[in-house]
Amino acid sequence: xxxxxxxxxxxxxxxxxxxxxxxxxxxxAFGSTYTIQIGAPNGANDTLVLQGALDExxxxxxxGCEIRLSAGMYLSGPLTTxxxxxxxxxxGMDATVIDALP
Amino acid sequence: MFTKSDIAISDLTLxxxxxxxxxxxxFCVLALLGVVGQTGSVSATRVAFExxxxxxxxxGAYNLYGGLLVQGNPEIKADVQVIGSxxxxxxxxxxxxxxxxxxxxxxxxxxxxxTFDNHVIGIYIPEADQSVVNISQNTVVNSDVGMxxxxxxxxxxxxxNFTIRHNQMTVSGYSSVFNWNTGxxxxxxxxxxxxxxxxxxxxxxxxIRLANCPACDGIxxxxxxxxxxxxxxxxxxxxxxxWVWASDGCMLKANNLLTLTSSWAxxxxxxxxxxxxxxxxxxxxxVGGDPKNTIWMDSESTDNTLVGVNNMHRNPPGPSVRNAMLxxxxxxxxxxxxxx
Numbered sequence: 001x002x003x004x005x006x007x008x009x010x011x012x013x014x015x016x017x018x019x020x021x022x023x024x025x026x027x028x029a030f031g032s033t034y035t036i037q038i039g040a041p042n043g044a045n046d047t048l049v050l051q052g053a054l055d056e057x058x059x060x061x062x063x064g065c066e067i068r069l070s071a072g073m074y075l076s077g078p079l080t081t082x083x084x085x086x087x088x089x090x091x092g093m094d095a096t097v098i099d100a101l102p
Numbered sequence: 103m104f105t106k107s108d109i110a111i112s113d114l115t116l117x118x119x120x121x122x123x124x125x126x127x128x129f130c131v132l133a134l135l136g137v138v139g140q141t142g143s144v145s146a147t148r149v150a151f152e153x154x155x156x157x158x159x160x161x162g163a164y165n166l167y168g169g170l171l172v173q174g175n176p177e178i179k180a181d182v183q184v185i186g187s188x189x190x191x192x193x194x195x196x197x198x199x200x201x202x203x204x205x206x207x208x209x210x211x212x213x214x215x216x217t218f219d220n221h222v223i224g225i226y227i228p229e230a231d232q233s234v235v236n237i238s239q240n241t242v243v244n245s246d247v248g249m250x251x252x253x254x255x256x257x258x259x260x261x262x263n264f265t266i267r268h269n270q271m272t273v274s275g276y277s278s279v280f281n282w283n284t285g286x287x288x289x290x291x292x293x294x295x296x297x298x299x300x301x302x303x304x305x306x307x308x309x310i311r312l313a314n315c316p317a318c319d320g321i322x323x324x325x326x327x328x329x330x331x332x333x334x335x336x337x338x339x340x341x342x343x344x345w346v347w348a349s350d351g352c353m354l355k356a357n358n359l360l361t362l363t364s365s366w367a368x369x370x371x372x373x374x375x376x377x378x379x380x381x382x383x384x385x386x387x388x389v390g391g392d393p394k395n396t397i398w399m400d401s402e403s404t405d406n407t408l409v410g411v412n413n414m415h416r417n418p419p420g421p422s423v424r425n426a427m428l429x430x431x432x433x434x435x436x437x438x439x440x441x442x
Contacts, residue, residue, distance in 0.1 A: 069114060082139075084107040090114025093150050093188075097115040102122050102130035102165070 033086070034061035037068045045101070046074040054081040061086075071095040106139040115150040118166045128159050129193070133171040137180060144172060145183040153192040155220075161279055162193035162222040174200030176257045177231065182206045185214035193222045200257050202231040209239040209269070218242040222279050225249045231260035238267040242285075246277035248310075251303075252289040259296040264288065270309045273318050273340075282430035283318035285310040285336075290326045294381070300327035305334060312338035312362070317426050319345050320362075324431055325374070325381070327351055336368075337361040341423060342398075347431055348374035348381040355389040366423070367398035367414050371406055376432055 036053045057065030058081055065086035076098055090096025116134040134151050137144045153166025161167075169189045172182055177200045184207070189195035195218050198206055208225060209216050217240070218224035224242040227235060229252070242248040248271040251264055271285040286305060292298040303326055310320040320336040323329045324347040335358040336343040343362050346352055346369070359368045369388060374381040382402035390397075390411035397411045 078103070080103045080105075081107065082105040084104055084109055086108075087110040087112065088114070089112050092113050093115055093148050096113065097117055100116070100118045100131050100134065102118060102120075102126055 033064040041072040041074045047077040073097040103136040112147040117152040129167040130165040133168040136171040143181040148186040166192040177202040188217045204233045206235040215239040221245040230262040231258040233262040250287045259298040261301040287322040303329040307333040312340040352386040367396045369397040371399040373402040
């Protein structure tokens with residue numbers, strides 16, 4: 001099953017479109033690891049998207065979860081999670097960047 | 103920050119770029135990837151951890167304190183693996199603090215090599231209890247201390263097994279934090295302070311190049327029992343090559359010091375005068391690869407066996423060098439100051 005989610009966020013006068021493409025592989029068909037494919041960075045602030053993916057893994061797929069990032073530069077504030085069991089995979093050391101917003 | 107988590111991260115860059123307008127209070131970011139709690143695991147494969155130079159914080163001039171932080175509360179059972187990754191521009195690239203019953207592997211085979219560039223400390227392990235730690239095939243440059251392991255017993259007092267093998271380091275410059283630059287430092291306070299068995303340390307086949315550092319050495323083996331230092335190559339110019347301090351039963355063998363120019367001696371077997379009574383270095387065996395290798399023993403460090411090295415029988419260096427060494431050693435023993 002493939003699920004696409006788009007949301008509009010407004011923060012500090014900035015409006016941006018956060019697009020999150022969630023690819024759900026049926027656990028029954030493909031094993032126990034659930035995969036979330038994150039869309040391209042939005043260019044402003046990707047914290048909500050990244051934190052949302054972590055929360056999705058923890059809350060609904062505690063046994064195993066993979067977050068796949070696209071190429072590009074994500075901008076993110078602090079991300080925190082408890083009981084995450086899974087992986088975060090980019091497209092390459094110099095292709096996928098998460099820039100911490102100080 | 104991951105709590106009670108098992109995380110594998112790969113094929114990306116984690117970075118702190120620049121500073122906000124007005125700057126940061128101290129470091130802008132404390133750690134790019136943190137794993138805390140009482141259980142967990144972390145692996146980083148082909149990950150770049152990058153900060154940038156920033157204002158001087160007193161513990162390095164960077165906008166980022168740490169790259170990978172694993173910290174127990176009070177201890178964490180956490181396997182740690184870092185391979186094929188690079189670290190640049192932060193005070194501490196990797197800190198693994200308070201792990202217990204864990205396996206820590208940084209590097210491994212040549213294909214697993216990590217690189218570390220521009221840090222106060224490249225790899226820092228303040229405490230590992232009943233754990234196996236392997237640090238191999240890494241390259242460290244432009245750092246005050248390449249690798250520092252201190253068994254300080256703050257949480258538990260169980261020995262661990264440390265192997266530091268086939269790493270390459272370039273030691274240069276002057277450390278404003280330590281007033282002394284070093285390739286590898288190991289300290290084990292468990293036997294003396296807690297009466298527990300000693301941790302085992304094998305430092306072998308490391309290549310340490312020392313240049314343009316007014317106060318530096320290659321390897322420091324402090325307050326250990328049975329440490330093995332073998333097959334290492336030290337080259338360039340330094341105060342000394344290998345400094346053994348307040349240790350018992352060490353084995354120094356087949357280390358290549360032929361292209362090292364030391365202002366004091368190639369190898370030191372030295373006494374801890376900071377404690378009362380003082381603690382000498384005893385029962386060590388030093389087997390040199392060349393009679394030109396020089397060794398110096400202080401007057402209290404006796405019962406050592408020397409083979410194929412030139413015992414210098416000379417006075418210690420001047421007070422400025424001596425005081426810098428002792429100050430550095432004191433910081434190593436009192437590492438809580440570094441941990442907070």
